[in-house]
Amino acid sequence: MTETVVIVGGGQAGAQVAVSLRQGGFDGRIVLLGDEPVLPYQRPPLSKTYLAGELARERLFVKPAAFYEKVNIEHQLGEAVCAINASEQVVCLDSGQTLHYDHLVLATGGRVRPLPCSGADHPQVNYLRTLADVEAMQDKFTEGTRLVVIGGGYIGLETAAVAVKHGLKVTLLVARPTPLGRVTSPEVGKFFEAVHREAGVTLRCDTEVVAIEDDGGDGQVAAVVTSCGYRVLADLVVVGIGLLPNVELAQSAGIACDDGITVDEYGRTNIDNIYAAGDCANHPNPIYQRRLRLESVQNAVDQGKTVAATICGKDKPYAQVPWFWSDQYDLKLQTAGINAGYDQTVIRGDVDSRSFAVFYLREGRLLAVDAINRPAEFVVARNIIGKNIVVSAERLQDESIPAKALADVPVNSGSTEDTTKDDAHNQERVA
Amino acid sequence: MTKVTYVENDGTRRDIDVQDGENLMDGALDNLVPGIDGDCGGVCACATCHVHVDSEWLDKLPPMDATEDAMLELTDDRNESSRLCCQIKASPELDGIVVHTPAGQH
Numbered sequence A: 001m002t003e004t005v006v007i008v009g010g011g012q013a014g015a016q017v018a019v020s021l022r023q024g025g026f027d028g029r030i031v032l033l034g035d036e037p038v039l040p041y042q043r044p045p046l047s048k049t050y051l052a053g054e055l056a057r058e059r060l061f062v063k064p065a066a067f068y069e070k071v072n073i074e075h076q077l078g079e080a081v082c083a084i085n086a087s088e089q090v091v092c093l094d095s096g097q098t099l100h101y102d103h104l105v106l107a108t109g110g111r112v113r114p115l116p117c118s119g120a121d122h123p124q125v126n127y128l129r130t131l132a133d134v135e136a137m138q139d140k141f142t143e144g145t146r147l148v149v150i151g152g153g154y155i156g157l158e159t160a161a162v163a164v165k166h167g168l169k170v171t172l173l174v175a176r177p178t179p180l181g182r183v184t185s186p187e188v189g190k191f192f193e194a195v196h197r198e199a200g201v202t203l204r205c206d207t208e209v210v211a212i213e214d215d216g217g218d219g220q221v222a223a224v225v226t227s228c229g230y231r232v233l234a235d236l237v238v239v240g241i242g243l244l245p246n247v248e249l250a251q252s253a254g255i256a257c258d259d260g261i262t263v264d265e266y267g268r269t270n271i272d273n274i275y276a277a278g279d280c281a282n283h284p285n286p287i288y289q290r291r292l293r294l295e296s297v298q299n300a301v302d303q304g305k306t307v308a309a310t311i312c313g314k315d316k317p318y319a320q321v322p323w324f325w326s327d328q329y330d331l332k333l334q335t336a337g338i339n340a341g342y343d344q345t346v347i348r349g350d351v352d353s354r355s356f357a358v359f360y361l362r363e364g365r366l367l368a369v370d371a372i373n374r375p376a377e378f379v380v381a382r383n384i385i386g387k388n389i390v391v392s393a394e395r396l397q398d399e400s401i402p403a404k405a406l407a408d409v410p411v412n413s414g415s416t417e418d419t420t421k422d423d424a425h426n427q428e429r430v431a
Numbered sequence B: 001m002t003k004v005t006y007v008e009n010d011g012t013r014r015d016i017d018v019q020d021g022e023n024l025m026d027g028a029l030d031n032l033v034p035g036i037d038g039d040c041g042g043v044c045a046c047a048t049c050h051v052h053v054d055s056e057w058l059d060k061l062p063p064m065d066a067t068e069d070a071m072l073e074l075t076d077d078r079n080e081s082s083r084l085c086c087q088i089k090a091s092p093e094l095d096g097i098v099v100h101t102p103a104g105q106h
């Protein structure tokens, strides 16, 4: 009898699972269920080229509609799954329809963290997660519009960059001392702060929003009131203050969750035949020897591949070096690794030249890099981290050594053997 | 329209008309050419759109920039004919171009 895989969540991860199942030779039934009314699409352009009006809508989609038909992936969109009955292996949709599964993949992503202050339901307050979010505010992206962006993460900064280029009057409110405070370092944060100021963004750090008021009484203009007593008027407010993983469906079915749906290195949850991938999943990372929940295309794609392999009976434990990118103005930021816990930073290149890399080390080992217009440093860092090669801080900084060659250190200077990359790594960390 | 021939690792050839101005990664995706994933959507950030370009066409391509050059280092089977096809735009000068998807991407 043919098996059925049901995938809940039609985003980047859900689509990848479906595609990789077919590529892996799975010939059973695949049903992709998503509550957004559109086929899986890529979110990164939503705060970049698509927001800027530079990318056609059809270019957002992970695969064209014909693809799903050709490889026989069924999809049912615009309706949420509301319950899982794990003992019967059945999911229920909002309409009351039920579907049997042999394997169930949860790729439910996350939802935006709501602004926790009074007046947050003002009609001019928007979030930026979905295509519908962008389409709802795109007609306000015109010259002269007063925009207040709340949140100094990637999405906030990218939105500010697009907006100021379009002639909006942009104020960016950041809760931490520097932008990108949660994910990079003060060095990188200060650099981006300067870049945005130079571009014409009014940027305020250490600033919490305490209330949103309606300025004219007609819902047209929001007044954003900050902890330092400012009252900034806005025709449009965009909030980007983080993501909450969608775990409630899993939780109510008895699936273990802790900052995301808990999975093992094969993407399996604690309940047989139920898996999770993408922004909603919390996995054990062998490179960092701890659990991580990541929000990136790389993670959605690679975990999707892992889950598909597991369902196909193949052994493909998830052990990738995390990577990420962000485009703002003429700057391409590429991050490899996770810098949490670093005790040393090394800057390669000159910050003022807008082309430099910040390496993060712990006890002399490379944890991560933020490479700004420095793709070669990003690439070599992925290699160094993945293979756990020891490269000294002096060497990383030394621009007389081409970036490409940074990983070429003699084995006796401490590099682990370059066997299958992640195993060599694990043994060393565990030993 | 620019005619692009995508050759798969097993020798399967597909002739595809790609709209001028569109890149060859999108052209592949739209026409369900296997072996080209394009995970980053064509912003030169993922290196999953690697192709080997037939030698006679290599000189006709605009030179690669530093990002493409660096990102190609992430691919398994890079050689002199390697390009990331999201960085190649269809244009009349490229009508008839032949590109091969490397084994590692299948």
Ligand SMILES: Cc1cc2nc3c(=O)[nH]c(=O)nc-3n(C[C@H](O)[C@H](O)[C@H](O)COP(=O)(O)OP(=O)(O)OC[C@H]3O[C@@H](n4cnc5c(N)ncnc54)[C@H](O)[C@@H]3O)c2cc1C
Pocket: A008, A009, A010, A011, A012, A013, A014, A033, A034, A035, A036, A042, A043, A044, A045, A046, A047, A079, A080, A081, A082, A107, A108, A109, A110, A128, A129, A130, A155, A246, A249, A277, A278, A279, A280, A294, A295, A296, A297, A298, A300, A323, A324, A325, A326, A327
């Ligand atoms: C504006 C923006 C910019 C970004 N930029 C970058 C970038 O530059 N680089 C990068 O690497 N990453 C970026 N990201 C992050 C990246 O897009 C995400 O990590 C990725 O989309 C995660 O994919 P996913 O499939 O796990 O989740 P999602 O894409 O969120 O998909 C989950 C889907 O499941 C649906 N769903 C949830 N619950 C149910 C249910 N019960 N029933 C049915 N459907 C359900 C959701 O509505 C959603 O459609 C960006 C994200 C955003 C929002």
Ligand code: FES
Pocket: B025, B037, B038, B039, B040, B041, B042, B043, B044, B045, B046, B047, B048, B049, B071, B084, B085, B086, B087
């Ligand atoms: S599509 Fe990502 S590098 Fe070409």
